[in-house]
Amino acid sequence: MKKRAFPKTKKLIVANWKMNPESFKEAKKIFDLLRKKKFNANKIVTVICPPYLFENELAKSYRSNKIKFGFQDVHFENDEKSTGEISTEMAKNSKVEYVLVGHSERRQIGETNEVISKKIKKCLDEKITPILCIGEDERHENGDYLNLIKEQIIESLSDIPKTRVHDVVIAYEPVWAVGKGKNSMDSHELHQMTIFIKKILVSLYGKKIAMELPILYGGSVDADNALELIKQGQVDGLLVGRSSLNSHVFGDILKNLS
Ligand code: PGA
Numbered sequence: 462m463k464k465r466a467f468p469k470t471k472k473l474i475v476a477n478w479k480m481n482p483e484s485f486k487e488a489k490k491i492f493d494l495l496r497k498k499k500f501n502a503n504k505i506v507t508v509i510c511p512p513y514l515f516e517n518e519l520a521k522s523y524r525s526n527k528i529k530f531g532f533q534d535v536h537f538e539n540d541e542k543s544t545g546e547i548s549t550e551m552a553k554n555s556k557v558e559y560v561l562v563g564h565s566e567r568r569q570i571g572e573t574n575e576v577i578s579k580k581i582k583k584c585l586d587e588k589i590t591p592i593l594c595i596g597e598d599e600r601h602e603n604g605d606y607l608n609l610i611k612e613q614i615i616e617s618l619s620d621i622p623k624t625r626v627h628d629v630v631i632a633y634e635p636v637w638a639v640g641k642g643k644n645s646m647d648s649h650e651l652h653q654m655t656i657f658i659k660k661i662l663v664s665l666y667g668k669k670i671a672m673e674l675p676i677l678y679g680g681s682v683d684a685d686n687a688l689e690l691i692k693q694g695q696v697d698g699l700l701v702g703r704s705s706l707n708s709h710v711f712g713d714i715l716k717n718l719s
Pocket of ligand 1: 477634638639640641679680681682700701702703704
């Protein structure tokens with residue numbers, strides 16, 4: 462079987478900066494402070510996904526064996542008539558190694574599983590690791606959210622053959638735990654979700670492939686809960702929003718995990 466997206470011995474920590482910060486100067490400051498933080502790169506793969514506008518320049522100065530770069534999204538085709546979009550070819554030429562696909566904030570503005578599936582395929586074509594984001598908006602008592610998660614996984618991976626799925630990373634982000642004023646998910650509940658997601662993957666790709674596919678957690682991760690979410694939740698890494706813009710907090714997350 463082919464190698465998975467990153468080594469099993471490491472955790473993948475992805476920083477999603479979203480539409481922040483407001484200037485390149487501030488973006489540089491985050492990196493300069495983060496560089497002073499000590500963490501063990503043998504145990505962690507760190508990926509920063511800044512806005513496109515800053516990525517190229519930041520990567521020139523800060524890309525290293527400790528810090529990799531990613532995009533927050535890409536377009537699903539390489540059609541030159543796509544105003545405002547960024548292609549996977551551009552991502553590849555910028556040496557971007559990871560791309561977030563189907564983040565809940567993009568799903569909220571109409572991105573469908575069908576489009577997400579095309580984006581994943583395009584990333585794989587360019588040898589970029591897609592991080593497929595899934596997650597329910599709310600938890601209905603009748604368990605309907607489980608069907609939604611199942612549908613998101615099946616439909617978002619519908620264009621991806623069994624032979625290529627080993628390069629995909631899945632990020633489970635319950636939308637109710639994402640953003641300001643929210644709390645992260647309980648780590649034991651997270652463990653139940655990772656089992657549920659694995660079961661779906663087993664039914665799609667068989668045990669051998671499914672058990673190798675990395676699952677990340679995202680939603681109000683901070684320096685206090687990161688280790689527990691990884692250990693109890695049994696996930697392979699974290700997708701970090703707000704806390705990744707604060708170099709001290711993000712540095713502490715990396716330190717605590719290494
Ligand atoms: P948060 O965001 O860490 O600020 O909750 C996570 C995300 O949206 O990826």
